[in-house]
Amino acid sequence: MKPERDPVTGRLTTGHEWNGLTELDTPVPKPVYFFLIVFLLFCVGYWLLMPAWPLGTTYTKGLLHQDERASVTARVKAAAEQRASWTSMIEVDHAATVLEDAALMARVRETGRTLFADNCAMCHGMEARGGPGFPSLVSGTPLWGATTDALFQTIMVGINSDHPDSRTSQMPAFGRDGILDATQIDAVVAYVRSLSQPIAPTDRIAKGRELFAANCAACHGEGGNGNSEIGVPDLTDTRWIYGGDSASIRQSIWRGRQGHMPSWDGRLQLWQRRVLALYLVDLRRHAP
Amino acid sequence: MIAQLTLGERRAGLIILVAIALVGLAMAIAGGNGPFGVHGALVLVGAIAGTFWLLGHYLDAPPRAERLREYYDDPSKVGVALAMIWAVAGMGFGVWVAALLAWPEFTLDQEWASFGRIRPIHTTGVIFGFGGNALIATSFYVMQRTCRTRLPDQLGAWFVLLGYNLFCVLATTGYAMGVTQSKEYAEPEWYVDLWLLVVWVTYFIVYLRTLAHRREPHIYVANWYYLAFVLVVAMLHIVNGLAVPVSFGTDKSYPLFSGVQDALTEWWYGHNAVAFFLTSGFLGMMYYFLPVRAGRPIYSYRLSIISFWGITFMYMWVGSHHLHYTALPQWVQTLGMTFSIILLVPSWGSAANALLTLNGAWHKVRDDATLRFMMVAAVFYGLTTFEGSFLAIRSVNSLSHYTDWTVGHVHAGALGWVAMISFGSVYAMVPWIWKRRAMYSPALVEVHFWLALAGTLIYVIAMWNSGIIQGLMWRTYNESGTLAYSFVDSLVAMRPYYIARTVGGLCFFAGAVLGCLNIYLTATRAPASSAGDSAVTADPRPPVGAMQPAE
Known part of the structure; x- marks a missing residue:
């Protein structure tokens, strides 16, 4: 063509x-x-x-001699130095002093919120109210104590974690391991429920009280008030980690409980862990 | 279909099917109840069914010699049908996976429906299922017309088409069972990869044999692109697929490369899959169907050449722009970024060549939704390649990387360019291969066009917004020098856009369903046309092999 x-x-x-x-x-x-x-x-x-x-x-290195790793290291260092104006106070000062310092607490609230949301909220919830299997941090007494130092320690070492100084707390599996039989467990369940709810006394509850004194009181205390020295929950309030209905309590006694919280030592820096502890104390202060 | 095969081809087909059945049997025995065994059983059952079907027609009369005077379009017909089925399935999964991001509990509590499994079903379904079948169907059509010769045989084309769809089925069902190599867009495991290799090499041979028998002295631009697509995809697939299976009785394998070498190989593959699968192949489609539908000559032959070689040469370098600010050495990032920038010129050259071809035919673009599909595709091709070069700049990438902006960019290309050019080409080709006067319902094509355009715009604009907001939230610091927003804050901010994205995807999906219906009605009910270009024509000229070299 x-x-x-x-x-x-x-x-x-x-x-x-x-x-x-x-x-x-x-x-x-x-x-x-x-x-x-x-x-x-x-x-x-x-x-x-x-x-x-x-x-x-x-x-070829280029006339500017730019190096990605060196430049990011320098920028991270500069940012840390700038932040040190207040994070060093968080690291060094007593908790009580910091809690009284309005300007510093404003920073704690601002930074604590995102630190908590990025690291803690997936278990404890955005509002720190907990959920099934995970305790609320704003109401009641946290398992291992509510002071800044206690909270800081828990955050650092975790609970039943792989940290050498981990807090450990093991509730035995009373049913599975044959310590109590099903009828006895039912009695303990009835008694435990009566601690926080107005239930008319029955023989079963009385039987449960005896079994409780023999098997549970060593940790939970005579009245079931718990002990934050050894991470034992209060059974007389209406706050439950694993549920307060009969079935859930029976499950807890049957299988035992070994809740896990990771250690944040090495994952968060010192000042970050302290900010989180202070943030929680502050949150609890303002909790409704 | 079997009746169209020569007796020799029927015998060869039988041998192939029996061989596949034996491989399936071996896999089923070795794999037991695991996914490998399930795939073996699937292959075995499919091959046995094929064998019986072939045997049922084995003694049919052999095809008439006159067939050689006509183009062989049956594989293209089946290819179009399969492409549309994959489009509906793949886009359906796309809508689902988009909905999962707004309503995460929407997995029906099924393992196979978790995000990590249905997301690759979506991507493989649309890229390889829909895109791949559309490419195979149109390439068979285009290569015959532009070479003025019939496919070299009947069996080769069927083997490529059906074999390729077996690959797609094994890949997607594998993901549902948790079988994955965990490489994006290269998820299938070693045995599926090997099968694709066999199919793909056959495809390449069919293409070369057709070209070798051509009756035209010159090779048309569309064929350069299709051929680059077939050749380079084979190369990418082989290198990125290098892996060592744990044993020959399991699905699991480990890639040959590790660490940053593996990452670079993967993104060299990944970006060139974008380049040679999703760009070159579809440019081949555009270079044939757009000028034919518009009735216009290509704007500039010279621009075609410069764009083709520019794209082919430069894309090979740019994969590392997916790994900015990672463990990849900075000099590799520099090369990826700079070649990405120059790449804009040949990319826009192709887009401009397409749009300038329409000069003198803009009234047809106004009236004909099929041509408008192709015009809009060229515009989105231009927009997306500009955005691609822009996002490859390191400082821009530091904002956009890991955000929804990337997702928006990909979908501007996938919906706006790849799917639009495919729908346009399919709507042009369907009446021709089924010998119909026109599509059954041009009005439905019009509706599909507007649904597709609206869906694309809603999707892409939602993702631009969400991506930029996300990127900014992740890098905003407060006065204390700590992050102003948590990751969850950014998720909460994304939610309206995720819902908008689902709506956009739903529009696009609805358009594809209408397209399916329209194509089915065209094939079965539209009035027949006497005029067609199915005859190789009474061209007395011998194949080009017997002629003088062209230039």
């Missing part, structure tokens, strides 16, 4: 033809060359300034 003139553009075709399909012989538009050259020049400049081309075992 001979080149033909296209009536719309006035251009000739190339003379190639495929099943009626043709091509115009239009020259490459000038902007294509222009931008190719401009972009190429930019790239050559960039290659001269930055690390760019491999040279066997090394590479």
Whole structure:
């Protein structure tokens, strides 16, 4: 086929033809060359300034001697130094002093919120109210104590964690391990429920009280008030980690409980763990 | 279909099916109750069914010699049907997986429906299932027309098409069972990869044989692109798929490379899958169907050449822009970024070549939704390649990386470019291969166009917003020098956009369902057309092999 003139553009075709399909012989538009050259020049400049081309075992370092790792290390260091104006006070000062310092507590609230949301909220909830299997941190007494120091320690070592100084708390599996039989457990369940609920006394509850004194009081205390020295929950209030209905209490006694909280030593820096402890104390103060 | 095979091809087909059945049997025995065994059983049952079907027609009359005077479009017909089925399935999973992000409990409490499993079912379903079948179907059509020759044989095309769909089925069902190599867009395990390799090499051979028998002195641009697509995808697939199976009786394998080498290989593969699967292949589609539908010559042959070689050469370098600010050495990042920037020029060259081809046919774009699909595709191609080069700049990437902006960018390309050009080409091709005057309902094509455009815009704009908000929230510090927002804060801020995204996806999905219906009605009910281009024509010229070299 001979080149033909296209009536719309006035251009000739190339003379190639495929099943009626043709091509115009239009020259490459000038902007294509222009931008190719401009972009190429930019790239050559960039290659001269930055690390760019491999040279066997090394590479061209670039005139700016830029190094990604060095620059990010420097920026992290500078940011830490800037932050140190207040984080050093958090690390050194007594908790009581910090709690009285309004300006410092404003920072604790601001930073604690995101630290808590990024690290703690997946178990304890955004509002720190807990959920099934995870205790509320704003109501009642936390298992291992409510003071800043106690909270700080728990955050650092965790509970039943792999930290060498981990807090440990094991409730035995009274049913599974054959310490109590099903009838006895039912009696203890009835008694435990009567501690926090107005239930008329029955023989079973009386029987449960005896069994409780013999098997549970060593940890939970005579009245079931718990002991935060050894991480034992109060059974007389209406706050339950694993549920306060009969079935849940029976399950706890049957299988035992070995709740786990990870250690944040090494995962969060000292000042971050202290901010979290202070944040929780503050949260508890303002809790409704 | 079997009746169209020569007696020799029927015999070869039988041998292939029996061989596949034996492999399936071996897999089923070795794999037992595990996913490998389930896949073995699936292959075995499929191959046995195929064998019986073939045997049922084994003694049919052999095909007439006159068939050689006509193009062979049956594989394209089946390919279009499969592409549309995969489109509906893949996009359906897409809507589901989008809904999961807004309503995470929407997994029906099923293991296989968890996000990590249905997300690759969506991506493989749309990219490989829909896109791949559309490419195979159109490439068979285009290569015959532009070479003015029939496919070299009947069996090869069927093997490629059906074999490829077996690959897609094994891949997606594998994800549901938890079988994955954990490489994005290269999730299938070693045995599925090996099967794809066999299919893909056959595809390449079918293409080369068709070209070798061509009756045209020149090779049309669309064929350059299709051929680059087939060749480079084979190369990428082989290198990135290098892995050592734990044993020949399990699905699990471990990649040959590890650490940052593995990451770089994966993204060299990943970005060139975007380049040669989702760009080159579909540019091949565009270079044929857009000018034919518009009735216009290509704007510039010279621009085609410069764009083709620019794209082909430069894409190979840019994969490392997926690994900015990682353990990857900075000089590799520099090369990825700079080549990404230059790449914009040939990319826009292709988009401009397509849009300028429409000069003199803009009234057709206004009236014809099929051509409008292709025009909008070229516009989105231009937008997406600009965005791609922009996002590859390191400082921009530090904001956009890991955010929904990336997802928006990918979907501007996948919905706006890849799916739009495919729908346009399919709507152009369907009446031609089924010998119909037009689509059954042009009005339905029009509705599909607007649903697709609205869906794409809602999706992409939602993801731009969400991505930029996300990126900014993650890097905002307060006066104390600590992060102003927690990760959960950013998730809460994303929720409205996730819902909008689901709505956009639903529009796009609805359009694909209508398209399916329309194509089915066209194939079965539309009035027949006498004029077609199915004949190789009474072209007396011998194949080009017997001619002088063209230039």
